[in-house]
Amino acid sequence: ESITRKTDNLVLTYHSQATEDLRNLYISFRELMVSLPPNFHQYIPKVARDSRDLLKYLETGSTVKFLTAAGQGHSGRGSTLNIVHFTEACFVVDAGKILTGAMQALPKDDGIAIVESTTNGAKGFVYDIVQETLDLQSKNKPSNWELCFYEWWRLPEYKTDFESIDQKVEFVDSLEEEEKYVMEENNLTYEQMFWRRNKLQEIGRLNFQQEYPENIHTAFISTGTGFFQNVRNFENLFCAPRYNTPKPDSSHK
Secondary structure: OOOOOOOEEEEEEOOHHHHHHHHHHHHHHHHHHHOOOHHHHHHOOOEEEEOOOEEEEOOOOOEEEEEEOOOOOOOOOOOOOOEEEEEOHHHOOOHHHHHHHHHOOOOOOOOEEEEEOOOOOOOHHHHHHHHHHHHHHHOOOOOOOOOOOOOHHHOOOOOOOOOOHHHHHHHHHOOOHHHHHHHHHHOOOHHHHHHHHHHHHHHOHHHHHHHOOOOHHHHHHOOOOOOOOOOOOHHHOOOOOOOOOOOOOOOOO
């Protein structure tokens, strides 16, 4: 949008290296456009200023400012902004205060605030936003936030090919009930499930729930210190698992 009309934008990150990495993405995007055939070059935005913390486009006068939020209290307060992008906000201690300050600079009618993050336990500003939004959704009430959740299987690279037919057959035969449920419920392939099992063995279930979440509920309990630390499926904590058939006069553990 910054290359089609005048906008002033702020990108907030949790760490100085993350700020540099994200800025490099903008540079890589421009370099990618340069590699396109000449008839596309007219769409490449000309840059009037290109410094470590600021990009300014020539034709529109749009700016993209990059700031590291963690430990510095930068919020954009006092500026006039159109878009605020706060990345990995769960890892910033004062994320709520910082984002609140930045949002005061957004127009009420068409200002856009984007908050995205890997989860970091059942705590903090992002967790509170998510829980409030889920609660409003359950009551069919409007929210100021649009909740977007992206499961790990949306990325095509998260799969592992089998080395042989025998290895695949052995894996299929060894699938546990929980794995079968996840696979069938989400229409996953054996290759995706093979990747999932290997990753679980590599980093453990709690870390997996944080880094590669499968639903919005278990994503936030991964690093908590509550009593139920080894629960595999938070949704089924107080009920019989959906992939089991309840039996009369028996209990489910």
